Amino acid sequence: MTILNAIYVAAAVIALFGAAIFVHEFGHFIAARLCGMKVEAFAIGFGPKLVKWVRAGVEYSIRLFPAGGFVRLPQMGPIAAFEGSSDSAGHMPPAPALAKIIVSLAGPAMNLVFAFVVGTVVWIVGLPEAVNPPIIGYVEPESEEARLGIMPGDKIVMVDGRKVHSWQEVHEVTALARTNILPVVIERAGVQTTYHLRAVYNETIGLKLLQLEPSDHPEILEVKPNSAAEAAGLKVGDKVLAFAGVPIAGREQLVKLIEQRPDQPTEIKIERDNKKLMLVVKPIRDPVSGKGRLGVLLGPSTTQVYVLKRPGPAPWIQLRDSLGMTLRVLGALIHSKQTGVGPSDLSGPVGIIAVLAAQVNTDLRLALRFFVLLSAGLAVINLLPLPVLDGGHILFALVEKLRGRPLNAKFVEYTYTAFAALLIGFMLYVTVFDFKRLPLFGSWLKTKAKIEQAEPAPPK
Numbered sequence: 001m002t003i004l005n006a007i008y009v010a011a012a013v014i015a016l017f018g019a020a021i022f023v024h025e026f027g028h029f030i031a032a033r034l035c036g037m038k039v040e041a042f043a044i045g046f047g048p049k050l051v052k053w054v055r056a057g058v059e060y061s062i063r064l065f066p067a068g069g070f071v072r073l074p075q076m077g078p079i080a081a082f083e084g085s086s087d088s089a090g091h092m093p094p095a096p097a098l099a100k101i102i103v104s105l106a107g108p109a110m111n112l113v114f115a116f117v118v119g120t121v122v123w124i125v126g127l128p129e130a131v132n133p134p135i136i137g138y139v140e141p142e143s144e145e146a147r148l149g150i151m152p153g154d155k156i157v158m159v160d161g162r163k164v165h166s167w168q169e170v171h172e173v174t175a176l177a178r179t180n181i182l183p184v185v186i187e188r189a190g191v192q193t194t195y196h197l198r199a200v201y202n203e204t205i206g207l208k209l210l211q212l213e214p215s216d217h218p219e220i221l222e223v224k225p226n227s228a229a230e231a232a233g234l235k236v237g238d239k240v241l242a243f244a245g246v247p248i249a250g251r252e253q254l255v256k257l258i259e260q261r262p263d264q265p266t267e268i269k270i271e272r273d274n275k276k277l278m279l280v281v282k283p284i285r286d287p288v289s290g291k292g293r294l295g296v297l298l299g300p301s302t303t304q305v306y307v308l309k310r311p312g313p314a315p316w317i318q319l320r321d322s323l324g325m326t327l328r329v330l331g332a333l334i335h336s337k338q339t340g341v342g343p344s345d346l347s348g349p350v351g352i353i354a355v356l357a358a359q360v361n362t363d364l365r366l367a368l369r370f371f372v373l374l375s376a377g378l379a380v381i382n383l384l385p386l387p388v389l390d391g392g393h394i395l396f397a398l399v400e401k402l403r404g405r406p407l408n409a410k411f412v413e414y415t416y417t418a419f420a421a422l423l424i425g426f427m428l429y430v431t432v433f434d435f436k437r438l439p440l441f442g443s444w445l446k447t448k449a450k451i452e453q454a455e456p457a458p459p460k
Contacts, residue, residue: 005361012360013353016367018044020111020375021069024382027110028071028103035099041072065349076100076393094406100397104390108379115322115375119315122368126310128451132166136186137215138250145211148195150186152215157192158185159210167214174199175207176328178338184210206345206433213250217241217271218298227295232281234296235272242269251298258283262292306363306451318369322376330380348427350434354441363451387419 021044032039043049045063052061063069075095095103134156139146156164159173160182174182180199185192199208217239223229240248243257244266262285270277283292313321332341347355352374359367385391400406 009357009360012364012367013356016356016360016371016374017349017353019114020371020378021045023110023114023375024107024378025069025071027106027108028073031103031106032071032073035095035102037073037075037095037099037103039071039073041070043072044069046070073103076103097397097401100400101394104393104397107390108382111375111379111382112319115372115379116315116319118368118375119313119318119372122312122318122365122372123315124311125365126308127312127365127369128306128308128363130166130168131305131307132168132214134164134167134170135215136212138213138253140211140252140256143211145195145197148197149193150195150212151188153188155187156184156212157187159183171207171209174210176332176339176341177208178332178335180208180340182210201340206437208340213252214300216250216300217248218251218254219300220296221299222297224295224297227293228281228284229294229296232268232279234268234270234279234281234294237272239271240268240298241271241276243267251300254298258294259291262286262290264292304362308451312365312369315372318372319376322373323380325373326377326380343426343430344433346430347434347437348430350431351437351441354434354438358441387415388423392416392419 025042025044029039029042039058041059041061043061043063045065046068047064049061049063052059054060073095075093136150136152136154136156138152139150156170158164159170160177162169162173164170164173177199181196182199183194184197185194187193197210197212199210201207202209220229220234220236220238220240223234223236240254242248243254244261246253246257248254248257262283265280265282268279268281270279281294283294285291286293312318329341332339333343333346336342356367356370356374359370382390383394385395387396396407396412
């Protein structure tokens with residue numbers, strides 16, 4: 001990545017991530033003004049102030065940690081743990097319950113409106129779609145899948161009752177499923193057969209996956225010093241086409257073949273700079289297991305082919321799919337024992353920024369589509385009925401309306417402070433796992449994209 005490209009990616013990520021937060025808080029800000037409520041501060045981020053200015057009695061600021069933002073409204077309730085102390089706290093009458101509900105709903109509503117606007121832009125400019133059909137490339141000969149009769153070249157058409165059109169969708173549905181035994185519909189020569197396959201936890205990404213590989217030539221992502229691979233002249237970026245005369249269609253297949261040939265000089269066919277080369281490599285025998293090792297880090301191809309579809313998906317379809325995805329993830333968390341999806345599998349600001357950076361680096365239109373998902377997700381999460389979140393404000397306001405009088409101020413303060421501490425702790429927790437996934441995020445940034453124009457539709 002060049003310096004100019006890095007600056008472009010960083011600027012675009014800051015703009016998109018900041019926009020998602022800004023529109024949410026702007027919704028609260030405008031609604032509060034329309035409801036006649038006092039606004040003391042408008043902040044993007046939390047923690048120490050990087051930049052601040054005061055206008056018309058409102059302090060505006062950009063803060064160090066870009067994990068959210070806030071509009072300080074003393075009549076809504078005390079949230080000093082996030083917003084700092086209020087000069088007007090205790091000196092102004094609380095806002096009516098209806099006004100609190102309107103202001104609380106305005107933030108998520110603005111996220112949905114803005115998601116629709118960005119989705120409209122994507123619809124107009126078009127959206128690159130990955131050419132990654134769920135064609136099976138390799139089946140371990142001694143595996144349960146092979147005994148069931150699944151073969152390379154078979155196509156996955158449905159997983160756990162959901163139609164799939166790409167390997168990304170296969171992985172998504174598998175990871176969020178509430179069982180590790182999934183009905184999988186596989187098609188061969190126009191005939192569809194249903195198999196019940198076991199999904200296995202993958203240590204690299206921290207989610208369960210089917211034990212099937214896509215049809216893809218593995219690529220060398222790293223060559224270790226003083227290794228068999230270095231001695232043979234293998235380089236980062238080489239695609240492995242064949243090993244010991246066997247065509248390679250997946251990473252696990254290649255690993256198995258390497259393990260079977262310790263200390264044996266073996267031909268390896270690779271593709272480098274669009275040229276096919278034949279090298280000889282001698283896998284080193286592992287002193288513990290006795291298996292062959294090349295000393296490389298293998299991954300999928302870092303060149304992803306996309307086809308530009310113009311117009312892109314309709315904005316309402318994008319919004320519907322984004323809301324559906326958010327709800328499925330929340331459902332997977334609620335049923336964590338069945339799905340295996342836990343808080344450590346979520347991403348905080350670090351992970352979100354990393355995904356945005358990878359999308360921007362690939363194509364800005366992909367980043368805009370991800371922004372629709374991000375903005376819709378923020379709307380849904382903020383409506384959860386938890387103190388500190390907008391849904392908590394709404395819940396407390398409804399209770400207040402039913403009681404006919406405000407809730408006890410100390411009770412509200414202690415509750416909000418406790419949940420603010422829990423939320424901060426939760427964000428720190430998921431951020432730790434985001435940092436552990438930095439090598440994975442880094443590999444995404446190395447992915448090269450090849451975007452092709454869609455074939456014109458045949459005349460009717």
